[in-house]
Amino acid sequence: MKPMTKNLWREIRASRGRFIAIILIILLGCLTFVGVRAAGPGLNESLTTTVQDLHLSDVQLMSTTGFTHEDVTTAAKVSGARAEAVKFTYATGGKNANVVALYGYQAGQQINRLRLVSGHLPQAANQIVLDAQAKSAGYRLGQTFSFDRGAQVKRRRFTIVGFANSPLYIDNSLRGAANVGDGTVDWFTAVPASQLDVPVATLLNIRFASLQGHNTFAKAYDTARNRKLRALKRVFATRAKARSREVYDSAVKPIAAQAAKLAAAQRQLATAKAQVAAASHGTVTTTPAIEAQAAQLKSATAKLTAARQQAKAASVTTYTWQDRSDLPGFAAYGDSSKRIAAIANVFPVFFFLIAALITFTTITRMVEEARGQIGTFKALGYGKWAIARNYLIYACSAAIIGSGLGSVLGNLTLPRFILMMYDQYLPLTTTVRFQWGAFSLALVASLLATVGAAVIVVRRELQEGPAALLLPKPPKSAKRILLERITPLWSRLNFNQKVSYRNLFRYKSRMIMSIVGIAGGCALLLTGFGLRDSIAAAGTRQYSQIITYDALVQLADHQHDAAHRELTATKQYRSSTKIAANTATVRHGAHSVAAVNVFTPQTGAFDQYIHLATPAGQAIHLPSRGAVVSQKTAKLLAADVGDRIQVRLTSGKTVRLRLAAITRNYMGDYLYLSPAAYRHAWGQAATPNAYLVRLAAQSKGQRQRLAHRLLATGGVLGTSFTADQRTTVNKMGTMMTPVVLIFIIMSGLLSFIVMYNLTNINVSERIRELSTVKVLGFYDREVTMYVARENIVLTIVGVLAGFFVGNGLLWYILQQASTAQVMFPLVIHWPGYVVAAVLMAAFTGIVMLVTHKRLQHIDMVGALKATE
Incomplete structure (x- = not known):
């Protein structure tokens, strides 16, 4: 076998260019295939590692009556749960009345740890840590941060001692919504918990040790978390009643004392009336003084009754449950990684198929060119396996080197490059595991493209005798091509052109x-x-x-006129229209879509704000019966025009509507109804509760100030801008x-x-x-x-x-x-x-x-x- 081995190395040296080209094609194919397929899992695993290092809570619980130590104990009843009660509120402050999510920091807290960028955590009562994003607004260590009046803090001025990132806010551009200021949170901040002027904790963070081994975006994590969430809801169902009683008993104590005093006063009044009646022998039962006192007691009794009712209403404990997907930017990050993973299932595969196909052709031509050499070895008495071995090793070497280098380089470079470009998110702990599954597929495909081609061609060539193999393969004979039959065109071509076209088809x-x-x-x-x-x-x-309005203003139940006056007083105001905006769950058969936006216009000018059209571009007018549903929503429901869908508003009954038309739409889920269709479906007119507003171009600062002014009217719940x-x-x-x-x-x-x-x-x-x-x-x-x-x-x-x-x-x-x-x-x-x-x-x-x-x-x- 020694001469054959020498010949193998001589062949590789003699055809270095072709050997390197085969390796490069396989390398590129495997690099792209493995690297891009590793990007989606790499993004998920990197964020998972980051939030696990910072002990991000799995569940966040908010209560209308706050939390006590008993609530922490209640959460701990669920197996593996660790809970921390945190003081939390929204406030405005800083140079531009920025909206901040204000957290009470406690030394030694284990859930939702802050990752310092610079400085240190609060150690004294007058110290504050700011969101790292606040540095871009010019804040520096040692400066003073002042809260506006009305903020629930015991002091207004704090010294900035640190900048940090929080796992609660993974997207640097999103901090959520608030009920103060312009309604959009700019940054988060942390001060010592003792400095928040809040009687009890307002947020309960819960983390489960058993969930930390799962990828936070994996279905297994969702399933396990939902199981824990159901267990939490069960134990807090009874805790809500107990907490309501605690709050009510605490609230009615002063009322009970007042009621006792009132009862004593009423007894005194009754005695006074009896004395007056006795002195007048029953002819006079009251006096002006007694009547005045009776009126006062009646008023006081009414106030006590109202206070009791108010205390009862305020003591009702209701919970709001959130998981990680509800945190700002978390779902968008997951969608992005899923999108990359979905693309990775298509693009690299096509890429790799092209590479494999060309590799197959290259190996085929290489073996065909060596037919003279094969004939020589066969004439010298070498067996078929000995002859085939050279070409199989040649092909196998190229496949292993190319796929090995490509897979390693792809796994090491592409996912990390993509992670590096995700600079809008908090700094991630890069975690990219080697994709053994993708590497195995790439290696098998590479071997099929190289060794498979060599096996097929060598087997075919070895079926011929040595004499035939030692002769060059006869060239294919030329044939008349279709172009030759088009005489006027063919006759105008020169000799070189005719040869080229014949060779193409030859x-x-x-x-x-x-x-x-x-x-x-x-x-x-x-x-x-x-x-x-x-x-x-x-x-x-x-x-x-499609959407040509610039802002959606959500109205409160009163003072609509004040909000409208504030809007029209804005210099950038152009026009507005009232609509009824609701949210619904829509079902069709076994399919359902939650949180569908339901819009019912109140005027005929609706098409100036939202253009409804079929996917083909034909304009749609809202029908008097039935609903118009956005394109993606209809696809998720597996519904078509003419089908019956079930619509359940969050504040109303479930009705069945005919799907009258499907409108093109690229983002979000929407359902549109005319006023007549709404009245026919629910038996009452739709209540307008929002404005669609058209504005001239505005800066971010102008939008923030407008939203702040609208909230200040008391008639607006919030404003969302399409620019954002x-x-x-x-x-x-x-x-x-x-x-x-x-x-x-x-x-x-x-x-x-x-x-x-x-x-x-x-x-x-x-x-x-x-x-x-x-x-x-x-x-x-x-x-x-x-x-x-x-x-x-x-x-x-x-x-x-x-x-x-x-x-x-x-x-x-x-x-x-x-x-x-x-x-x-x-x-x-x-x-x-x-x-x-x-x-x-x-x-x-x-x-x-x-x-x-x-x-x-x-x-x-x-x-x-x-x-x-």
């Missing part, structure tokens, strides 16, 4: 593989650009073509930028290597033909164009096919990447087509330049030697 397998390779690379490039454009288009279309929602959508597109960038770069590299490899195979197969042309007197440039014409035609056809395939691939990826809240339109702007085509043309030019240099140094004598 080697059909090479033509097909070249088109597939170029089309695949172009499709991958186009898909990368399309992903970027489609994700951005979701927000752009939603907030320019659009910013969130834009950030969603920004989060996908690193993934798209990776796709574009890797697709470009694969396209270049594929084109170089296929051209190299083409030249190697036709070296005798090209040498003959050169011997006949063709100049170097003409010899290069002999091949280049074919490549140019194949590139044009491949690019056109790539445009078609790219659109199909993008459509499928977008279907996989859509979530319950967001769907993406298929959009590829013209620069994407141009750049993809230009890149493919540039790759063709570079490859032909390299080929030109090679053809200048052809060993014509060696190539034309007769083997006989």
Whole structure:
């Protein structure tokens, strides 16, 4: 076997370029396949590690009556639960009356730990820790932070001693909503718990040790957490009654004392009346003084009764339960990682298939070229296995080296690069596990593409005898092609053009593989650009073509006029319309969608604020019967026009409505009803409780001030601006930028290597033909164009096919990447087509330049030697 082994190494050295090209193609395929597939799990695992290190609570509980030590003990009754009661409130303060979520810090707290960026945690009564994001507003250590009047703190001025991040706020741009200021939280802060002027804790954080081994976004975690949550609700069901009694008893103690005094006064009044009656022998039973005292007692009795009723109402304990998915930015992060994982199930697979296909072709051509060598070894008496062993080891070596390097590099680089680009989130503890499953798939596919090709071709070649193998494989005979039958066109072509077109169809397998390779690379490039454009288009279309109002103002039950006056007094105000805005759960068969926004307009000007149209673009007018449902909602319900759906408002009964139309919509779930349809369904008119407002362009500061003024009227519950929602959508597109960038770069590299490899195979197969042309007197440039014409035609056809395939691939990826809240339109702007085509043309030019240099140094004598 020693001569065969030497020959193997000699073969590898002699064909270094081809061997390296095979490795590079496999490496790129495996790098993309394993790396991108590791990105989604890497994002989830990194955030899981981060929140576990900071002991993020699994459940947050809020109560209308606060929490005591007894509540902490109650939570501990659930197996594995650890609970901490925290003082918490919202306040305004700072340089611009910023809204802050104010937490009472206790030394040694174990749940929702703060991660310091600089400074230290509060140690004295006058110290405060600010959100790390407050540094961007100019706050520094040692400065003073002052709260506005009305804040529930015992002192108004605090010294900034630290900046920190909190696992409760993983998204640096989202801090949630509040019931003070402009309704949007800017930062969180922490002061010593003793400095909050709050009688009892207002938040109960609960963490379960048994849940910390799960990925926080995994279904197993959700299932286990929900089981614990049900157990918590059971133990707190009885605790709510006990807590209500505690609060009521505490509230009625002073009322009871007042009632005792009132009873004594009433007895005194009765005695006085009896004395007056006795003195007058019954003719007079009262006097003006007694009447005045009786009136006072009656008034006092009424006040006590009202106080008792008020105490009873205020003592009713109701709980609000939250889990991690309710925290600001948490669900969006999970959706983003799921979106990347969904894309990773499609794009890298297609990428890898192209790489494997080209590798298969390369190995096939390599073995076919070595038929003379195979014939020689067979003539020397070597067995089939001994001969096949060389080519199998050659192919296997390339597969193992390429897949091993590609998988390791992909796992080490791509997920970490994507994590590094997630700078809008709190600093994550990078955790990326090696994807053994993806690596195994990549290795098996690589071996099939290389060793499989070698087995097939070697087996076929070994079936021939030594004499036949020692002769060159006869070239395929030329045949008339379809173009020749079009005489007016064929007669106008010159000799070189006719040869090129004949050669294209003469080697059909090479033509097909070249088109597939170029089309695949172009499709991958186009898909990368399309992903970027489609994700951005979701927000752009939603907030320019469908939703054209600028703010939704949620009204309280009274003082609507005050809110409207404040709106119209705003310089940027353009127009507004009242609507009834509700939330509903919608069902159809076994499918349901919760938290669907139900809008019922009150005027005919509704289409100036929301444009309803079918997915095909035809305008929709709200019908007098039935409902109009947004596109994604209808898809989730598996409902179509004419179906009956069940709608249950959060404040009303369940009704059945006919689905009258489906309107295009890219973000959120919506159901629209005309006033007549609402009245027919619920038997009463819809109560207007919100304004849709159109405003001129406003800065963020102007929006905050307007929301603050509206809240101050007392007639507004909150204001949401579409500009803020659009910013969130834009950030969603920004989060996908690193993934798209990776796709574009890797697709470009694969396209270049594929084109170089296929051209190299083409030249190697036709070296005798090209040498003959050169011997006949063709100049170097003409010899290069002999091949280049074919490549140019194949590139044009491949690019056109790539445009078609790219659109199909993008459509499928977008279907996989859509979530319950967001769907993406298929959009590829013209620069994407141009750049993809230009890149493919540039790759063709570079490859032909390299080929030109090679053809200048052809060993014509060696190539034309007769083997006989």
